[in-house]
Amino acid sequence: xxxxxxITGAQLLxxxxxxxxxxxxxxxEIGSGLSRAGARVIDADxxxxxxxxxxxxxxxxxxxxxxxxxxxxxxxAAAAGGFTAVFAMPNTSPVADTAGVVEQELALGEAAGYxxxxxxxxxxxxxxxxxxxxxxxxxxxxxxxxxFSDDGFCVFDPLIMRRALEYVKSFGGVIAQHAQDPRLTxxxxxxxxxxxxxxxxxxxxxxAEESIIARDVLLAEHVGSRLHVCxxxxxxxxxxxxxxxxxxxxxxxxxxxxHLLLTDELVRGYDARYKVxxxxxxxxxxxxxxxxxxxxxxxxxxxxxAPHPSEHKACxxxxxxxxxxxxxxxxxxxxxxxVQTGLIGWDDVARVMSAAPARIGRLSGxxxxxxxxxAAHIALYDASAAGVFTAADLHGRSVNxxxxxxxxxxxxxxxxxxxxxxxxxxxxxxxxxxxxxxx
Numbered sequence: 001x002x003x004x005x006x007i008t009g010a011q012l013l014x015x016x017x018x019x020x021x022x023x024x025x026x027x028x029e030i031g032s033g034l035s036r037a038g039a040r041v042i043d044a045d046x047x048x049x050x051x052x053x054x055x056x057x058x059x060x061x062x063x064x065x066x067x068x069x070x071x072x073x074x075x076x077a078a079a080a081g082g083f084t085a086v087f088a089m090p091n092t093s094p095v096a097d098t099a100g101v102v103e104q105e106l107a108l109g110e111a112a113g114y115x116x117x118x119x120x121x122x123x124x125x126x127x128x129x130x131x132x133x134x135x136x137x138x139x140x141x142x143x144x145x146x147x148f149s150d151d152g153f154c155v156f157d158p159l160i161m162r163r164a165l166e167y168v169k170s171f172g173g174v175i176a177q178h179a180q181d182p183r184l185t186x187x188x189x190x191x192x193x194x195x196x197x198x199x200x201x202x203x204x205x206x207x208a209e210e211s212i213i214a215r216d217v218l219l220a221e222h223v224g225s226r227l228h229v230c231x232x233x234x235x236x237x238x239x240x241x242x243x244x245x246x247x248x249x250x251x252x253x254x255x256x257x258x259h260l261l262l263t264d265e266l267v268r269g270y271d272a273r274y275k276v277x278x279x280x281x282x283x284x285x286x287x288x289x290x291x292x293x294x295x296x297x298x299x300x301x302x303x304x305x306a307p308h309p310s311e312h313k314a315c316x317x318x319x320x321x322x323x324x325x326x327x328x329x330x331x332x333x334x335x336x337x338x339v340q341t342g343l344i345g346w347d348d349v350a351r352v353m354s355a356a357p358a359r360i361g362r363l364s365g366x367x368x369x370x371x372x373x374x375a376a377h378i379a380l381y382d383a384s385a386a387g388v389f390t391a392a393d394l395h396g397r398s399v400n401x402x403x404x405x406x407x408x409x410x411x412x413x414x415x416x417x418x419x420x421x422x423x424x425x426x427x428x429x430x431x432x433x434x435x436x437x438x439x
Contacts, residue, residue, distance in 0.1 A: 064093025
C-alpha cells in the first residue's frame with residue numbers, strides 16, 4: 001500500500017499551479033489548498049507536473065547480459081529520468097522470442113517495482129531473420145506483447161516482413177523496424193559523409209536507413225497493418241515518413257535524444273561513447289529530425305538506452321560496441337534541444353514522451369493526463385535547474401553516456417510509479433520491495 005501524498009503547488013500542463021492528493025496509488029483530488037491528515041506533503045512549487053514518461057525503446061539486457069544492466073538497475077535508471085514505464089527490447093540471451101522469456105521479464109519488472117516493464121517480443125526466432133517467432137503465443141501470454149522488433153538487426157527479408165505485419169494485425173500489434181540495409185552498411189563505423197572521409201572510417205550511408213523505411217511503409221500500406229520505425233536519424237527518413245502519413249499509411253516513428261542534439265563531428269576525437277547505431281548524423285539531419293518531431297511527423301522520443309561494460313567502450317573505435325545509455329538524460333536533452341529552442345512546449349513533451357509511446361505500445365494505465373481517478377504515474381521536473389551531467393547522475397550498471405561533462409538543463413525531483421515514490425528529492429529510493437501484480 002502506497003502512502004498518502006499531498007503534492008502542493010505543482011505546475012499542471014495548460015493550467016495554473018495546483019495541489020494533487022495521491023491516495024492508494026491513484027490521483028484522488030486536484031485543487032487548491034488541499035490537505036489530508038497524516039499525509040506526507042511534497043512542496044512542488046515551481047515544478048512541472050508531467051505524466052510519468054514512457055520509453056518505447058530500452059535495452060535492459062536481462063536475461064543473459066547482466067554485466068551491462070539488469071531489470072532492477074535499468075528501471076532505477078528509468079525512474080531517475082522520470083520514466084514510469086519502459087518497453088524492453090528482446091536482444092537478451094536467450095532472445096525474448098517465446099512466451100516464457102517475456103513472462104520472465106515481466107515478473108522481474110514487477111518484483112523490482114521502479115517502473116512498469118513491458119516486454120517487446122522478437123519478430124524472428126533468435127533475431128536471425130529466417131522464420132517468424134512465436135508472435136501469437138507472446139501476444140496471448142501474461143505479458144500481452146503488442147510490440148515486436150528484431151532491433152539491432154533489420155528484418156531484411158521482405159517476405160518475412162510482410163508476413164510479420166500480416167500476423168500482428170490480427171491482435172493490434174505493431175512491428176518496430178530497425179531500418180538498416182545490412183549490405184549497404186557492411187563494416188560501417190560512422191555516418192557516411194565529409195567527416196568519415198576525412199577520418200578514413202567506413203561510412204553508414206543515409207540511404208541504408210531510408211531505403212528500408214520506404215520499402216516497409218509500402219508493405220504496411222499493402223497489408224493494412226501498423227509499422228513503427230525505430231531511431232529515425234536522417235532528413236530523408238523524415239521526408240519519407242511525412243509522405244507516408246499524408247498517404248494515410250499507419251506508420252509511427254521515433255527519434256532518440258542523441259539524434260536531436262549530437263552530430264558526427266564528435267567522432268573526430270575517437271571517443272567511443274559517441275559510437276552508436278544508427279550513427280550520429282550531420283547537423284542538417286539534426287535540424288530535420290527536430291523539425292519532424294515538432295510538426296508531428298515523428299511521433300515520439302525513445303531513448304534506445306543501450307548499456308555496455310566499460311571495457312566495451314574503453315578501447316579503439318573500431319573494436320568498440322555501439323550504444324549509449326540515455327534514460328537519466330533523455331528529458332533533460334529534450335528540454336535543451338526542443339523546449340529551450342522554442343520548438344515545442346511542455347504539453348508536447350508529455351505527448352511525445354508519455355501519451356504517444358503508451359498509445360503505440362498499447363500500454364494501458366500509462367501516458368494518461370493527470371486527472372482524478374487515474375493511476376498516479378507522475379514526474380515532477382524542475383525546469384529552472386541546470387548542471388553538469390556526471391557519472392553520479394547515472395543509476396544503471398554502465399556509464400557509457402555521451403553527456404558526461406556536458407551542461408544540461410533541468411532535474412527530475414520526484415517520480416511516482418503507481419503512487420509509490422521511486423525518486424524522492426532528486427535521489428532514487430534505495431529499495432521498494434516486491435510489488436508483484438502492479439502495472
